Amino acid sequence: MQTINELQLxxxxxxYPSITPIDAGVMKFLEKQLRKLGFKTKILEFKEKNTKPVKxxxxxxxxxxxxxxxxxxxxxxxxxxxxxxxxxPFRPSIKKGHLIGRGAxxxxxxxxxxxxxxxxxxxxxxxxxxxxxxxxxxxxxGIAINGTKKVVExxxxxxxKINFCLVGEPTNPNKLGEMIKIGRRGxxxxxxxxxxxxxxxxxxxxxNNPSTALVQILRELKxxxxxxGTKDFQPTNLEVTKINIDNTADNxxxxxxxxxxxxxxxxxxSSNSIKTKINKILKKICNKNKxxxxxxxxxxGEAFLTKPNQTTYMIQDIIKKITKIKPELSTTGGTSDARxxxxxxxxxxxxxxxxxxxxxxxxxxxxDLKKLTLIYSNILKNYFK
Numbered sequence: 001m002q003t004i005n006e007l008q009l010x011x012x013x014x015x016y017p018s019i020t021p022i023d024a025g026v027m028k029f030l031e032k033q034l035r036k037l038g039f040k041t042k043i044l045e046f047k048e049k050n051t052k053p054v055k056x057x058x059x060x061x062x063x064x065x066x067x068x069x070x071x072x073x074x075x076x077x078x079x080x081x082x083x084x085x086x087x088x089p090f091r092p093s094i095k096k097g098h099l100i101g102r103g104a105x106x107x108x109x110x111x112x113x114x115x116x117x118x119x120x121x122x123x124x125x126x127x128x129x130x131x132x133x134x135x136x137x138x139x140x141x142g143i144a145i146n147g148t149k150k151v152v153e154x155x156x157x158x159x160x161k162i163n164f165c166l167v168g169e170p171t172n173p174n175k176l177g178e179m180i181k182i183g184r185r186g187x188x189x190x191x192x193x194x195x196x197x198x199x200x201x202x203x204x205x206x207x208n209n210p211s212t213a214l215v216q217i218l219r220e221l222k223x224x225x226x227x228x229g230t231k232d233f234q235p236t237n238l239e240v241t242k243i244n245i246d247n248t249a250d251n252x253x254x255x256x257x258x259x260x261x262x263x264x265x266x267x268x269x270s271s272n273s274i275k276t277k278i279n280k281i282l283k284k285i286c287n288k289n290k291x292x293x294x295x296x297x298x299x300x301g302e303a304f305l306t307k308p309n310q311t312t313y314m315i316q317d318i319i320k321k322i323t324k325i326k327p328e329l330s331t332t333g334g335t336s337d338a339r340x341x342x343x344x345x346x347x348x349x350x351x352x353x354x355x356x357x358x359x360x361x362x363x364x365x366x367x368d369l370k371k372l373t374l375i376y377s378n379i380l381k382n383y384f385k
Contacts, residue, residue, distance in 0.1 A: 001123050004033065006109070006116035006373045007099065007366065013074065013108040014092040014101035020075040020142035023055040027074065027138065030111070034059045034134065037119055044154060046146035054139040054146035058155070061122070062131030066163035068383050069133040070114045070376075071148065071341055073140030076103040077358050084360045098363040106357035109364045110168035110372065111136065117376035128384045133162065140337050144300070148337040152344055164311050165347035166379065167338045170354035171330075176368045177323025180316060181349035183305035183331040184339060185233060185264040188271045188297055189241075190278065192217070195292040198255035210257035211245060213289040218243070218259060220281050226269065232305055233266030233331050236274075266331075267303040301339035305331065306346045311383065315350065318378045322371055350375075 016026035031041045039059040047053035060067070079089040079102050087093040092101035099109065111134075118132055135155075139147025155162070172178045194214045199207025218240055226236035242260035265274055275297055286293045306312070308329060320326045327350070341347050352372060356362045 001037075001119070003123055004037075004116045004119040006112045006369055009033065009115055010099060010104065010109040010112035010364070010369065011092045011101075013112060014103050015090055016074075017090045018075050018103075018138065019078050021052045021054045021139055021146070023138050027055045027057050027136070030074065030115075030136065031057055031059070033115060037061065037115075037122055039134075044151055046150040048145050051143065051145055054137070054142075056138060056147055056151050057136040058133065058151060060131055060133040061118070062128070064130055065161060066383075067131040067133055067161055068380065069135055069162045069165040069345065070168060071135040071165055071337060071347070072107050072111045072114070072168040073137045073147070073337065074103075074108065074111065075138045075141050076106070076108070077141050080360060086361055089362070094366070097366050099366060099369065100361050100363045102362055104356075104364045105352055105354065105362045106170050107168055107351060109369055110170070110351040113369060113372040114168060114376050116373045117380060120373075120377045121380040125381075125384070130384050132380065135165075135341070137337065144337070149340045152340045156344060162341075162345035164383070165338075165341050165345045166315070167336060167341065167347055167349040168351040169336050169349045170352040170357055171349050172351075172353045174353060174355065175323070175325060176353055176371055177319050177325035177327055179330050180312070180319070180327045181331065181333065181336070181338070182308060182312065182329045183232060183267070184301065184303065184333070184335055185236075185266055185331060186269070186271060186303035187262065187264055187300045187335050188274060189260060189262045189300075191296045191298075192259045192261070192282070193294040194257045194286070195294070196253070196255055196257070199253045201251050201253055204253065207253040208289070208291060209253045210291055211254065213285050213291040213293070214243070214257040214259055216285050216289070217282060218261075220285065221261060221278065224277070226274075227266065230266055230268060233303070236263065236265040236269060238263045265303055267305055269303070271297070271299040271302060301335045304339065304342050306342060306348060309346065311346075312348055314382050315348065315379055318382065319350065319375055322375050322378070
């Protein structure tokens with residue numbers, strides 16, 4: 001059996017303009033490559049009301065346990081202004097030892113490295129004790145409703161067991177080998193509206209300015225000391241992201257004031273415990289100002305931590321051996337699809353260097369791509385020892 005070259009495959013994947021939720025044929029293409037390696041595959045399309053359909057792929061090689069799963073996404077963010085790029089973002093080019101193209105970093109090259117690693121592993125291990133699977137979504141950069149979340153529900157119904165999952169997100173800040181993610185903070189957004197009474201600015205006693213309550217609320221929310229952080233997590237933090245009063249006149253007290261805030265919280269809290277805390281503040285200040293309020297929360301994920309185990313330390317050792325750097329076990333950064341997978345399996349995240357993700361001229365070093373393939377093939381070799 002011929003092995004798959006990671007650089008060649010990365011280029012081929014980048015050529016598909018798979019901007020969330022558009023598939024552009026990339027899932028079918030990857031499915032074909034995996035079938036050549038002996039995988040049984042299934043393309044899973046999901047569509048919730050008022051959303052666009054999303055294609056996902058679940059592929060498995062082998063029927064026995066343990067099942068080692070790799071998770072990733074083939075969707076990418078838009079390229080932005082094409083004139084700012086030095087290359088066509090969907091015609092990958094090599095410049096100064098780097099592969100440039102949209103998804104080169106986040107995260108088509110990582111998927112290519114894993115598939116290449118599997119082809120090397122399978123060539124050298126015709127019979128191995130267990131299974132290798134891939135869970136690939138087309139909805140990680142979007143609303144994440146029809147992607148990994150739905151695939152996990154599908155696998156649960158099928159009683160498909162995953163024993164360990166490696167998520168291939170670009171986890172390293174500056175150099176390959178710096179960081180493994182073993183958990184993530186929770187993320188919750190609050191959209192707040194304060195309802196007052198509109199009126200003439202010269203007669204404030206006849207009106208009720210909602211901005212008064214809004215300013216007091218935002219000040220108090222910013223002053224909350226949620227915690228000091230933990231051994232594994234940085235402190236919980238709230239940021240105000242929008243303040244809006246839609247008022248076209250300067251001599252009118254507005255009737256409505258809006259604000260949006262986002263909270264990244266550690267595992268000392270749940271979204272519900274934070275909601276309770278915030279709702280008390282809203283009630284207290286709005287009662288004092290005789291204003292009404294509406295609050296809408298959306299939770300994109302709860303905080304979680306995968307307690308390091310034998311597999312975590314094995315992966316850490318392999319990365320250190322190949323990169324000469326001992327990776328830090330971290331929970332920093334935004335959310336990822338690990339927040340859904342951790343409900344069915346212990347997981348960690350390790351991939352490329354994230355410096356250029358979502359940027360113009362997104363790129364991956366060819367040296368890093370080779371090393372990542374080597375890391376992934378060594379992980380498989382050691383896992384099924």
